[in-house]
Amino acid sequence: MQQLVRPDIATLSAYKAESLADITATEIDKIDANEVSSDLPDWFKSQLGTIASDQIKANRYPDGEYAHLKQLIANYVGHGITSSQISIGCGSDEIIRSLLVVACLHRGSIMVAEPTFSMYDILARSLGIPVVKVPRHDQNFQIDLAAAQAAIEQHHVAAIGLVHPNSPTGNLLNSAELDWVRSLPSNILVVIDEAYFEFASHTLAAELDQHPNWLIMRTFSKAFRLAAYRVGYAFAANELIEALEKVRLPYNLPTIAHTAAELAMDNRDRLLELVPEIRQERDRLYRELSNLGLRVWPSAGNFLYARGQDNKAIAQALKQKGTLIRQTGGGLRITVGTRSQNQRLIERMGDCLNSL
Template sequence: MLPFIRSDLAQFNAYKPHPSSDTAAAIPVQLDRLDTNESPYDLPPELKEKLAWTYQQVIETNRYPDGGHETLKEAIAKYVNESASLTSPVFTATNISIGNGSDELIRSLLIATCLGGEGAILVANPTFSMYGILAKTLGIPVVTVARNLDNFEIDLKAAQSAIEQTQNPPIRVVFVVHPNSPTGNSLTTAELSWLKSLGEKILVVIDEAYFEFSQTTLVSELAQRPNWVVLRTFSKAFRLAALRVGYCVAHPQAIAILEKVRLPYNLPSFSIAAALAAMQNSQLLLETISPTLNEREKLIKLLSQHPALKVTKSAANFIFLRLLTNNPDPQNATLKTLHQELKASRTLVREISGGLRITIGTSDENTRTFNRIQAALANLEF
């Protein structure tokens, strides 16, 4: 360890992107990439052509991008109002902050709330790993509680106990995903009631990365709850994973603070143009939601018929499955073998939290995935 580096960083593991370089080297190029919850559909050709024209004729690469994002913020605010079916517009550009992916916004929220020993965060595992990773890189304590292994609901008794007992520093932020990743379950009435009971000194971050698939949003709560923020992304339903655009919806005072800690010119001009085009063509881009949901239900039905599999109900664009076995193995050797068998047969899925998270792909990809899972299971002992 270099002597000028913080000693605690030696204990951290970096987030490992998928597919990693070793995966790319080990497997032929033609892959079914169902491991990162991206859309299997690229942008429509006509939209790509329009963006290519924008890059060639409008964007000046020698100039810094729009650092205020005002036009994009206004377009996002309009979409947020529409997506919540609000009878009159509630959200404006003052309610929106835009980040280089949701990860940047998460980091900004942590900087604004917990840095310098001001607070800790609470997460219920399994969940999106970047909350904990980003907090630890900033030296912020991470308090974890478990979920029910049958339905993945948060252990609310443990969560409340953690809130009451954690001091020096106290829990300042609670992160939840709605629906949760990697398990796909939405927040329950009991979980929502608990979140609503938290005091105004605790920031509640609700990550709605998969809103377009669940069609369940909590943005309408923000007007009454200034200590709540909602995160969303263009990386999933809007097919812009390569361009890294996320946004936060919150009280104007919270947004003003995020703007203070945001890096200047944090979003490239081309990403801004693509996100604006996505907002202007949202109806076209979201046409893939219905077939994705149909494919999800079809795959859940097929996999649930296998006696060795337990598939969790999902409200997102992925499913989570676990193995049922008479010989429990704490090292998950059988699961790891299944994961490797799928990789060898050119299907990439994510092994995580004692199961496999499988992104819903195209109809052909899903059919191949099902057939490959069946073939791999036939060779495994349970």
């Protein structure tokens, strides 16, 4: 069997979500995946169910063009973005994979600043694309710009993946980083991942027409609470989007997911009413966890990044108490949950730290 598989694939580790199988706690708080912990409201589910029952024909393939959804997204994004500048993906992961095929395959490497979203590395290596990794400064997680510039000069960098705000660390690109991004040559594709835009309220969309080598990605999985439906989108210059559309799989988005995204766009103000509460809880968690003795960094996302004396032991102890967080990048990424989940986290964290 080994002779049928590329040798480098054998060295890859699959992306795995936290298992719930070995948790003995009766009440489990899953705050490890940067999901919004409150489910979709009943009125949304009811409307979606009615549409699915009355309008979706299960024997027919999906629309495939998503023209109406693209127009709704263009209206939401603003900044002069048109529907022809938008591509829809089955989650942001599919878009990242398509970008790698378009920009890097047989052409060059992708550069990332670690720690960051792991799928850039996983997807690139699965395609046989080299990954150039540069560090971030340990105190504020700013990209080591000198190392990044040196990497561009030493390697054939075809694309750069930038998460804004970054996951797992929560920091936005600062002014020095933005100046560097603006100065990058036009033959490098700059992917700006704004998955947490609704929590950060900061976007580079207004500058997109000045940089035809930029592409911005967003998702419905976070603030819009459609993680189960896997809908992502990208917007960029027409030429880039046309290339993405050429490699996009046909009918890549199930009809129910497409319908849910349209309904979310039609009701975006109501769905996003929860965002201020999440920000408020994020700030409360920042204070409380800091008071417990953890090193916690400010965040522009719906999560916090923290470090303790023994991160692995903290994560394992919390898991046994029923709170799942993510150990990654040399620290702990903690999703902001509901108020009751956050309160349990604070209490359980205090117990864990006292017992270590």
